[in-house]
Amino acid sequence: MKIELIKGDITKIKSDAIVNAANSSLLGGGGVDGAIHRAGGIDILDECRRIRNRQGKCNIGEAVVTTAGNLSAKYVIHTVGPVWNGHEEKESKLLANCYHNSLKLAESLDVKTIAFPNISTGVYRFPKELAGKIAVDEVRNFKSEVIEKVIFVCFDDENELIYKKLLD
Numbered sequence: 001m002k003i004e005l006i007k008g009d010i011t012k013i014k015s016d017a018i019v020n021a022a023n024s025s026l027l028g029g030g031g032v033d034g035a036i037h038r039a040g041g042i043d044i045l046d047e048c049r050r051i052r053n054r055q056g057k058c059n060i061g062e063a064v065v066t067t068a069g070n071l072s073a074k075y076v077i078h079t080v081g082p083v084w085n086g087h088e089e090k091e092s093k094l095l096a097n098c099y100h101n102s103l104k105l106a107e108s109l110d111v112k113t114i115a116f117p118n119i120s121t122g123v124y125r126f127p128k129e130l131a132g133k134i135a136v137d138e139v140r141n142f143k144s145e146v147i148e149k150v151i152f153v154c155f156d157d158e159n160e161l162i163y164k165k166l167l168d
């Protein structure tokens, strides 16, 4: 899989699937979640509600898929990152699961390109350097015959710099 780094707003990225850093309610929130629901429109929330009615909340590290509504992507993959509480081993594993399960789901949908935000590094306060390392390791270790390109979308300068170093 090719890996690309883009600085900017994930809702503007051209990609088959974009990943949302959701919360376990799946009912929307701030940050990238708010941006995706605002730009994608009500169809995304409607489908999130249906998923909730079917399976209940989404557990940390897991991923579910909805339409991308008005976005140019085909799918939004919603994954729930861990809140950082300093339990490094446990929370790192959960963050790795977010990337892994999103990639597995994307593969099952025949997705060729997938864009990730920097999951958990906003209000969930995961240390950015560690989160970046986990994201890059997990993507590099995922071998796929289906997915051709993974795009890391960094919104802030700090994450952009971290990913630049990691991907060099």
Ligand code: ADP
Pocket (backbone or CB within 6 Å): 008, 009, 010, 011, 021, 022, 030, 031, 032, 033, 035, 036, 081, 117, 118, 119, 120, 121, 122, 123, 124, 125, 153, 154, 155, 156, 159
């Ligand atoms: P979390 O609750 O998982 O921490 P946040 O949305 O608060 O989720 O933040 C996750 C990351 O998404 C942060 O690095 C934040 O800077 C970034 N972010 C916020 N808005 C956007 C956006 N429109 N596109 C891409 N990334 C974004």
